[in-house]
Amino acid sequence: MVFNEDFLHYVWKFKLFDFKDLTTTDGQKLDVISVGMHNLNAGPDFSNSRIRIGDTTWAGNTEIHLAASDWEKHKHTTDNAYDNVVLHVVYRNDQSIAAPDGRTLPTLELRDRIPADLYLRYHQLLLVNERRIIPCQATLKTVNAINLHSWLTRVLVERLDKRTSAVIDALKNNQGDWETTFYQFLAANFGFSVNALPFELLAKSLPQNILAKHKNNALQIEALIFGQAGFLNEEYLDEYPQRLKNEYSFLRKKYQLSPIEKHLWKFMRLRPQNFPTIRLAQFAALVIQSQHLFSKILEFKDVRDVKELFSNIDVNTYWETHYRFDQESKLLSKTFGKASVNLLLINTVALMLFAYGRHYKQEQYVDKSLLLLESLPFERNHVVDDFEEMGVKIKNAFESQALLELKNNYCNHKKCLQCGIGNHILNLK
Structure with missing residues (x-):
């Protein structure tokens, strides 16, 4: 199955893996108290994680890779920003890794802990049928009106917040x-x-x-x-x-x-x-x-x-x-x-x-x-027309403006794992 690190970030962030009898790759008992905060900037992938290994509780950062060897490929060993990594989460553990301070880095392998149906939904959502207008075109109808409106409200505020920056710059001038x-x-x-x-x-x-x-x-x-x-x-x-x-x-x-x-x-x-x-x-x-x-x-x-x-x-x-x-x-x-x-x-x-x-x-x-x-009535444009054809009932400009933001800043870039609609579809039981 083909996927990328973003998928592993998603799995870790929303705890979508099997927690039963968790151990590190060297056999120590592992408890995940908190996955931490997702870091979208430079540095470790999740900050302020809390884990327990054996009888010791650790607080620090979590780094995620497809393969353990990616740690060295990305030159993290010589980067002090990774000194406080307390857990290395990987899909495949292909080698033992040393932290920048020389200690063996505790590692959790997820290869056999991610539900197969989650793989399938992710694959169908992101990696097939490139000619779709949006990745979830075939499954958008499964999202109920309440969840859809909730996410559209959030992306509309994102849109207005971004455009507000230009207003404030002009105001200063x-x-x-x-x-x-x-x-x-x-x-x-x-x-x-x-x-x-x-x-x-x-x-x-x-x-x-x-x-x-x-x-x-x-x-x-x-x-x-x-x-x-x-x-x-x-x-x-x-x-x-x-x-x-x-x-x-x-x-x-x-x-x-x-x-x-x-x-x-x-x-x-x-x-x-x-x-x-x-x-x-x-x-x-x-x-x-x-x-x-x-x-x-x-x-x-x-x-x-x-x-x-x-x-x-x-x-x-x-x-x-x-x-x-x-x-x-x-x-x-x-x-x-x-x-x-x-x-x-x-x-x-x-x-x-x-x-x-x-x-x-x-x-x-x-x-x-x-x-x-x-x-206000919704405006007419090709984005609105496309969503209407997909069965979305658009009532006003609030929703049409939100759909523009959704299409241009999520769908076009396949940010399904950061999208409330994508999350809802991936988590359908």
Whole structure:
């Protein structure tokens, strides 16, 4: 049977081997009091283990190998980090091993102590049918809804914790200003994946406090946003872009602004409704209608209140008949769609609430973040579609975001032994 050290780590960690009449390889009675803490960094595999050999209780580290000889192959004998190893756990004991201090290292051989059906489930889960979308595709239906939801809750929090690191880094760069940090993340997410970078650069090149000074003049807000985006360096025939250009020319000099390069914006393979010009117009409309947006988000009592902040955004009527400057099109409303609002709530609002709660250790904001995700419909993408085809019933964005994390950071890397779903499948009786 083929397996690796990760499998032995799993067997040791969850005590899935036969404990009856345990002895070391040299015949001494062995009791495992505590397997210790799994160490995922450099050094011995498990720390703070407690074992009893004969009448002596030992506290220290446990090292795990497929074969005892791997100890020397990995040069542990000359590594002081392994001085405090009190037990060597191996699948196959092919030689006697000396610890760095010269003593014979107590060894436990697991070869005849691991249940055969555990081998089989592991083999079926990880090592066969490489064309599966996820390793447990064939057995996922055996996991009950309670166990599935419990694990999805954990991986969702992992996802938000990782993304929180980027928020805190930005917060430091913004001297602790949450409104500015929110504004920058909101802008980046207005570009979705295709135009996230130029939107982020735009927000960083156009401080929010400048926009606030012109909150009562919609044309100037639009001029600042389109100008800083690099769209007002050309000559236009239509009156609207001409007026924007005139306003921006004055404001650019007043605030000594430098626009980003227009070529950064991508139009190719986008539906016209998603053209960056339309997204910029919608972003301008939100800025015009909203002041101190993050403060309002922190104060919301009902999720409907925060959704309302992003609803009914009135875009300049020019865009009802245009997708680009000077290029007239059929009459069509360019209001910010419900699906787009939901994506902003998922990727910006929920994240920022979570980060704020984590940063200040105020769990009510973490709870608000999770409650918001539970209230939003799940987004459509190929990962969600795949899980639906496997029979997973997805109810909201809370679950779809968790499934993205599960697929990208567990399933794709075959981390089944670190996954609650994989553990459940392997431990089925």
